[in-house]
Each structure stands twice: as C-alpha cells, then as structure tokens.
Amino acid sequence: MFKLLILTIALISCAANSNNTAMTNSANTAATVATAQGSIYDFKVEALDGSVIDFATFKGKKILIVNTASACGYTPQYEGLEALYKKYQDKLVIVGFPANNFGGQESGTNSEIKEFCKKNYGVSFPMAAKISVKGDDTAPIYKWLCNKTQNGILDAEIKWNFNKFLLDENGVIIAKFDSGVKPLSDELTSKL
Numbered sequence: 001m002f003k004l005l006i007l008t009i010a011l012i013s014c015a016a017n018s019n020n021t022a023m024t025n026s027a028n029t030a031a032t033v034a035t036a037q038g039s040i041y042d043f044k045v046e047a048l049d050g051s052v053i054d055f056a057t058f059k060g061k062k063i064l065i066v067n068t069a070s071a072c073g074y075t076p077q078y079e080g081l082e083a084l085y086k087k088y089q090d091k092l093v094i095v096g097f098p099a100n101n102f103g104g105q106e107s108g109t110n111s112e113i114k115e116f117c118k119k120n121y122g123v124s125f126p127m128a129a130k131i132s133v134k135g136d137d138t139a140p141i142y143k144w145l146c147n148k149t150q151n152g153i154l155d156a157e158i159k160w161n162f163n164k165f166l167l168d169e170n171g172v173i174i175a176k177f178d179s180g181v182k183p184l185s186d187e188l189t190s191k192l
Contacts, residue, residue: 066081067096072103077162084184163177
C-alpha cells in the first residue's frame with residue numbers, strides 16, 4: 001500500500017510538472033510494456049523438424065517474426081529473408097511461421113514445408129511448425145503479437161502472408177510490416 005501511495009504521489013507530481021507535454025517515446029514504451037502479459041521470451045514453439053524453438057535463447061538479438069506460405073505471390077520473399085538473415089545473423093534472428101490462413105496457400109505438412117524452403121530458397125533461419133495466425137485457433141504467440149493487452153505495444157491484424165513483426169534486443173515490438181514490405185527494404189533494414 002505504501003508503494004502505491006508513493007507511486008501515486010510521484011505520478012501527480014510528474015503530471016503537475018509536465019505542463020501537458022507528451023512523454024518521450026522511450027518512457028511511453030517502458031510504461032506501456034509494464035502493462036503487458038508476459039514476454040516473447042516466454043514462448044517455446046515446435047519447429048518444422050519437431051525440435052523446440054525457445055525464444056529465450058534470442059535475448060540480446062533483434063527478432064523478425066514472419067507468417068509464411070509456400071504458394072503465395074509473396075513466397076519469393078523467402079530469398080530476401082534468407083539474405084537478411086545471412087547479412088545480420090550476428091544481431092538478428094528470423095523465425096518463420098508457416099500458416100494456411102489465406103487462400104489455402106500453405107497446405108503442406110511440416111516436412112513438405114521444410115523440404116520446399118530448403119530446396120527452393122536455402123532457408124537456414126528457424127522455421128516453426130505450421131500454425132494458425134488468425135481466427136479462433138490463433139496460436140498463442142500470434143495472440144501475444146497481435147494484442148496490445150498482451151504485448152503492451154500495439155494491436156495488429158494479420159491481413160495476409162508475410163506480415164512481419166520486428167522486436168528489439170529486449171523483446172519489445174518496434175515495428176510491424178505488411179506483406180508488401182520486402183525483407184531487404186530500407187524501411188525494414190533501417191530499424192536493424
């Protein structure tokens with residue numbers, strides 16, 4: 001109770017001294033993240049090969065999370081994702097999440113998806129097992145990514161394949177990119 005009283009007094013004092021100016025982005029982000037439920041580092045997901053991808057192992061690196069599909073007009077982005085991964089792998093990890101939510105464009109099994117990605121694009125970055133990124137059966141990690149009440153930063157809608165979430169070295173979402181943003185675009189790479 002004492003801590004709550006001190007916090008309330010501090011907030012009132014800050015409000016009085018702010019002259020109605022907005023908080024800085026970093027202070028706003030810190031305050032917002034404090035209301036989040038959990039962290040990206042709490043997630044462990046199945047990989048295409050049946051192993052486990054533990055997001056806690058990515059602490060200290062930026063993370064790019066992408067919902068993918070093998071038969072989509074954006075599928076060639078695998079090439080750009082692999083090039084991005086190779087170029088920045090000392091400070092960036094990419095995790096692909098195959099999903100069949102849009103036009104049945106990822107109908108294959110996990111082993112078929114793995115073979116397709118390796119054979120056609122040489123994908124070496126981590127690929128999760130096929131999940132749902134939208135609807136009643138949305139995977140928990142995508143519920144977290146898309147809901148401000150859980151991630152503390154933003155509400156997002158996955159509108160198609162190859163949407164991208166970029167998280168900073170502390171696991172905080174710093175950007176969401178729609179399908180048309182190419183992996184090697186200045187819009188994305190400028191945030192690395």
